[in-house]
Amino acid sequence: MHATTAIVTGKPGKSRPRGGMTKKRPVDWLLLALVIVGALLVIAPFYLVLVNSFKSPVDYATSGPLAFPETLDFGGITKFWERVNFPEKVWNSIFISGIVAVLAVVISMLNAFAIGIGRVRGRSWIVLLFLLANLLPQEALLYPLYYMFKSVGLYDNVWAVIIVFTVIQAAFGTYLLSSVYGTFPKEILEAASLDGATRWQILWRVVFPISRPTLSVLLIFFFIWTWNEFLIPLTFLASNANQTVPVAISVLQGDRLMDVTTTSASALLGIIPTLIFFLIFQRTLTRGITAGAVK
CATH class of the missing domain: 1.10.3720.10 (MetI-like)
Known part of the structure; x- marks a missing residue:
């Protein structure tokens, strides 16, 4: 294959990675790291809400906001449900x-x-x-x-x-x-008009479906x-x-x-x-x- 490439192009054939994948550049790794950091920043509030929703006030005071609850407590959910x-x-x-x-x-x-x-x-x-x-x-x-x-x-x-x-x-x-x-x-609208469609029919039978x-x-x-x-x-x-x-x-x-x-x-x-x-x-x-x- 490389020999055929060299004959046709007149240049030495270069092997390409399988699957068409190219080697990642430092910029690609940097962008990937920024995407991961951004995803973590977005997920963090949801994690805090989910973890602290099933804690008791005592558990929250002792373990803090980041730790998993020691036991699942539905008191906060019940209290909010009934209160409002x-x-x-x-x-x-x-x-x-x-x-x-x-x-x-x-x-x-x-x-x-x-x-x-x-x-x-x-x-x-x-x-x-x-x-x-x-x-x-x-x-x-x-x-x-x-x-x-x-x-x-x-x-x-x-x-x-x-x-x-x-x-x-x-x-x-x-x-x-x-x-x-x-x-x-415009061709579609003109074709509908030539077929006798009114403005209302053009709206609901042509424009709306598209x-x-x-x-x-x-x-x-x-x-x-x-x-x-x-x-x-x-x-x-x-x-x-x-x-x-x-x-x-x-x-x-x-x-x-x-x-x-x-x-x-x-x-x-x-x-x-x-x-x-x-x-x-x-x-x-x-x-x-x-x-x-x-x-």
Whole structure:
């Protein structure tokens, strides 16, 4: 083989490692080390939450936060479950996050179809306006929204939070999908128009099926982002019955005293629903990202 290579190329044949693997350079080892360090930094908080969730206060005081529990103690989980009525908080978070995710994706698709494919006038300025809306800090919205919801009788109502987050997430979704729909193949749209399809039929029978992977990714992200929101639910959901999981976790933290084991247990219980949601839709998320990369 080496002789044949030398005859064809006129140069001595060089042996290559099996499997096409090349020798790792020092830069590769450095990048690998940085990835490992970054992974450890990400995993460390989860390790602390998991380990300390099953410790008793005495075990935590004697062994510290890094050691494994001597015996499994479910007192922190039970205490948090009963103190905040955890199933009620989980339902509030699922209800708010689910409705926000669905409404935001639908509104984003309709807006992006009008802007990206409908080619409305001032398209660039409209997209820029949606971008600026995403840059506004939530703290700047609290007072005007509080005054508005007080006036219409929606304060301390889950629909107030749903309306706010639907608008916020739809602004980001519109900005993202407008760029995607702006590059949509015109040939497909023209073919559908020649077949007698209306704008509504083009949207639901042509654009929606093709962009379904991207919409699925947006739906998953909107759900998780809304689930993790803290400031706006804390401000607009005053009663205990309407609070979400992140707000319920904050109730355990006092000014001068904090039960570490119960707080760790609350964080663990708060992670589990989103982890289950991610595992269920992991294949959908992977497919959506891969489809977007290929297209």
